[in-house]
Amino acid sequence: MQHDLIAQARTWLAEDPDPETRDELAALIESGATQELAVRFAGTLQFGTAGLRGELGAGPMRMNRSVVIRAAAGLAAYLKAQGQDGGLVVIGYDARYKSADFARDTAAVMTGAGLRAAVLPRPLPTPVLAYAIRHLGAVAGVEVTASHNPPRDNGYKVYLGDGSQIVPPADGEIAAAIAAVGPLADVVRPEDGWEVLGEDVLDAYLARTDAVLSAGSPRTARTVYTAMHGVGTSVLTAAFERAGFPAPVLVAEQAEPDPAFPTVAFPNPEEPGAMDLAFATARRAAPDLIIANDPDADRCAVAVPDPAADGGWRMLRGDEVGALLAAHLVERGASGVFAESIVSSSLLGRIAEKAGLGYEETLTGFKWIARVEGLRYGYEEALGYCVDPEGVRDKDGITAALLVAELASVLKERGRTLLDLLDDLALAHGLHATDQLSVRVEDLTVIADAMARLREQPPTALAGLAVTSAEDLTRGTDRLPPTDGLRYHLEGARVIVRPSGTEPKLKCYLEVVVPVAGAAGLPAARARGAELLAAIKRDLAAAAGI
DSSP states (O other), X not given: OHHHHHHHHHHHHHHOOXXXXXXXXXXXXXXXXHHXXXXXXXXXXXXXXXXXXXXXXXXXXXXXXXXXXXXXXXHHHHHHHTTOTTOEEEEEEOSSTTHHHHHHHHHHHHHHTTXXXXXXXXXXXXXXXXXXXXXXXXSEEEEEOOTTSOTTEEEEEEEETTSSBOOTTHHHHHHHHHHTOOOGGGSOOOSOOOEEOOTHHHHHHHHHHGGXXXXXXXXXXXXXXXXXXXXXXXXXXXXXXXXXXXXXXXXXXXXXXXXXXXXOSSSXXXXXXXXXXXXXXXXXXXXXXXXXXXXXXXXXXXXXXXXXXXXXXXXXXXXXXXXXXXXXXXXXXXXXXXXXXXXXXTHXXXXXXXXXXXXXXXXXXXXXXXXXXXXXXXXXXXXXEESOTTTXXXXXXXXHHHHHHHHHHHHHHTTOOHHHHHHHHHHXXXXXXXXXXXXXXXXXXXXXXXXXHHHHSOOXXXXXXXXXXXXXXXXXXXXXXXXXXXXXXXXXXXXXXXEOSSSSEEXXXXXXXXXXXXXXXXXXXXHHHHHHHHHHHHHHHHHHXX
16 A cells, blocks of 8 residues: 555656655655655545635645646646637636746646637736636636635636636536546647737726726725735725725735735634734724725625724624625616525525515525626625626626725715614614634544534524524525535524535534614614524534534
């Protein structure tokens, strides 16, 4: 067994084109680190919610140039099998370790396979790539990013020519084509022959961002902005300047791209501590709101002044921002369909119903939301918002930020705030309070065991609320394809449990709906909502054995 493992590692080493990972793997072989080698060679990285994603390093279970070249060769073979020979593939990348290398390798493989390749001019937000696919009439797009994952991760997102991320059966067919790739020496990789796009593709995207705002709307909101060490700063500030908003005050320590993400434990605005520098900057600058992007700027986080909050600032939940943007679009007279994933707040459905708009629920991920027919607006609780589906069929943290700033400006002119509008929504539709129980694991069997336990012994009540129905989503429903998840409906609450598609996490999404009689009842409703969420979290953790 050990001999086979070493032989497997030596075969991989002989093919590896990257001196850095070659040295790393050679050292592991030399030192006889069989335990580590067994982990690295336990299989191959598989396409998941967002293509490939994993820790950088040598071996088929890590992100590296060998894995990327194989992925690109498989994608090229798939596209040619679909009759797309000679078609254009656009490639974007963020500022993480190895991103530029992976983008270049992809361009070389596409060129060698007889496709045309065009690479974005520099590290840019993921939504610029999603926009460029349709703008340039490409047959596919690749974005090299690990979004908000830890610094040592990278990833590989695949889009098809409609500008949306891949879904079944394409993902399985691409995975099969990757598995069929032979020796790397047989993958043709010329030194040149692809195009490096100019700034005009970014200019076209920026011109499109204006379309999300109402002509003549107020643009007075003052913001503090953090790019979280990612690629958002130059694009967001350009978009705000074009739109006529005051220049955002930058969180200086996090404004420039840095793959080490030195000031945060995790470069995700949702993670504890990630927004501390933004809050400190806001206490000095006294803006109307804080806006944060994740490192590839496809997500948008919002914080608002709140005297009742610790430090005077409060992060809005993704569901709160999702509802606020929906209410803003309704007031502006939007038509079409509002859509969200099943893990997001049911408040969106109530807003759409009252406005006489279509409403759809999808599986988790914008690869599903973006495909909703007639989509006008889509959001997901994990800070993802699609506010211009004709321009970008994916979440877009730049255009979402513009729309939030417009809403804040409109409210400011009326002497009101985003928190006031949230109160209005609670009075109109009931208080929708959401929370998440998220468990990061080292050992993935912990997640499998928790799911098995919940399937074998489903809870009959949580927080004293009876479970009125339970669905195992692996069977699919009349409206949803199968997915690994469990959904519980309770009296006045809803719980969904699923393994994350992009991180080693078990995620449980909780929502309670508390009726509100009038404005005077809001504080009591909020307290009741918080109490129920805490109790559901406690009881669910016990039921799942986590």
